[in-house]
Amino acid sequence: MSGATLLEVSGVTVSFDGFRALNNLTFHIAAAELRAVIGPNGAGKTTFMDVITGKTRPDKGTVRWGEKSVSLLRMSEAQIARAGVGRKFQRPTVFEDQSVAENLMLALKAARAPWRVLFWRPAPAHRARVLALATDIGLAAVLDRKAGELSHGQKQWLEIGMVLAQEPRLLLVDEPAAGMTLAEREQTTALLVEIAKTRAVVVVEHDMEFVRRLNCPVTVLHEGAVLAEGSLAHVTGDAQVIDVYLGR
Numbered sequence: 001m002s003g004a005t006l007l008e009v010s011g012v013t014v015s016f017d018g019f020r021a022l023n024n025l026t027f028h029i030a031a032a033e034l035r036a037v038i039g040p041n042g043a044g045k046t047t048f049m050d051v052i053t054g055k056t057r058p059d060k061g062t063v064r065w066g067e068k069s070v071s072l073l074r075m076s077e078a079q080i081a082r083a084g085v086g087r088k089f090q091r092p093t094v095f096e097d098q099s100v101a102e103n104l105m106l107a108l109k110a111a112r113a114p115w116r117v118l119f120w121r122p123a124p125a126h127r128a129r130v131l132a133l134a135t136d137i138g139l140a141a142v143l144d145r146k147a148g149e150l151s152h153g154q155k156q157w158l159e160i161g162m163v164l165a166q167e168p169r170l171l172l173v174d175e176p177a178a179g180m181t182l183a184e185r186e187q188t189t190a191l192l193v194e195i196a197k198t199r200a201v202v203v204v205e206h207d208m209e210f211v212r213r214l215n216c217p218v219t220v221l222h223e224g225a226v227l228a229e230g231s232l233a234h235v236t237g238d239a240q241v242i243d244v245y246l247g248r
Contacts, residue, residue, distance in 0.1 A: 004067065006031040006200050007052065007170055012061030014047050015222070021047040022058065023224035025089030027091040031169065034196035036211045036232075037204045039221035040245050045204045048221065049172050053087050054080040066169075079121050086168030090175045095160070103147050104130045106167035130164070133192055136194070137161040138187055153184030157191065170200040177210040189213045208236075220245065 005028050022044045024156060029035050039045055051063060054077040072080050095103050103128040108126055134140040137157040142150065147158060156176055163171060163227040164192035173192065177185050192214065195201050205211050211218060211232060219230040219233050222244050228235040234240050 004031055005029070005167045006033075006066065008064040008100045009052070010047075010062045010064070012058045013061065014044075014051060014056060014058045020224050022051065025221075025225055027219060027226065029200045029202065031200060032198060034107035034193060034214060035203070035216045035223060036214055036216055037107055037202055038206070038208070038211060038218060038235075038245070039227070042223075043221040044224040045221055046174075047224070048173065049087060049202075052080075052170075053077060054192040055086055066203070081103065081166070083153070084167070084201045085172070086166055086170065087172040088156075088159055088163050088172035088174065088176070090178060092152075094147040094150075094155055094158050097146060099144050099146055100134060100150070100158055101130055101143040104133050105164055106244040125246065128211075133161045133165055133220070136164070137191060144201055151181075151184070153188065153196065155181045156180070156184075156188065157178065160191065160195075161246075164195070168199065170202070171195060175205055175207075176203065177207045178207060185210060186213070208232075 009025060009027040009030050012022050013020065022136045025044065025048065037045055037048070047056060051058055054072065054075060057073065065072045071119065075083065095106065098106070105126065108129060131140065134143050137160055139154060139157060139161070142154070145167050147155060150158065160173070176188050176192070180188060189210070192201055192203060205215060217230065218232050219226055220235050220241050227244065228238045230241065237248060
């Protein structure tokens with residue numbers, strides 16, 4: 001673990017019509033750390049991300065953020081995003097008719113106050129930032145290509161770049177390896193590992209081989225609670241994890 005705790009989720013419970021999606025869930029991550037979250041369908045992985053981003057409000061528990069340990073539960077989704085929580089959903093949602101550069105520029109623009117957007121014009125510093133982002137995500141060679149022409153993997157990287165444009169301190173990534181070629185998966189692994197050197201990254205993933213490549217601590221969720229935590233070798237050797245998730 002690297003650095004002080006950035007996010008601390010304590011005793012969070014969420015119920016939907018009597019079904020407990022999260023059950024006294026506790027989780028924390030450091031300011032520069034890569035963590036994989038795994039678990040069977042219905043384990044609470046999506047609800048966990050929804051609580052952190054403000055989309056779902058828990059019945060009880062706390063979600064503390066940053067050095068001053070402020071409550072995310074008192075903030076709106078927009079305020080949480082501005083505080084530094086970024087989320088990349090499973091399906092890429094890029095602007096297909098816009099170029100890679102334009103998508104990244106729009107993401108920079110979106111990070112500004114609403115009234116300023118009306119009068120915003122890109123400056124040389126913004127163009128330099130777009131180029132730096134495109135380089136980081138491996139798309140510098142296709143800056144002028146329309147996003148709709150990109151491969152599935154490239155669209156995923158572009159969307160990660162668009163989230164990074166907003167300078168998040170925590171990046172939540174949902175099943176990034178789904179539908180990727182082997183080469184794309186390897187590049188995605190390298191990208192996430194690099195990002196986690198300077199910020200917290202939580203990867204929710206079903207693909208165990210991809211999780212193995214990430215080579216990071218793993219949290220296993222089951223029935224809305226943490227079942228096991230530790231290295232992949234540790235959690236995959238846990239008898240309970242084998243029973244409920246991996247199978248015998």
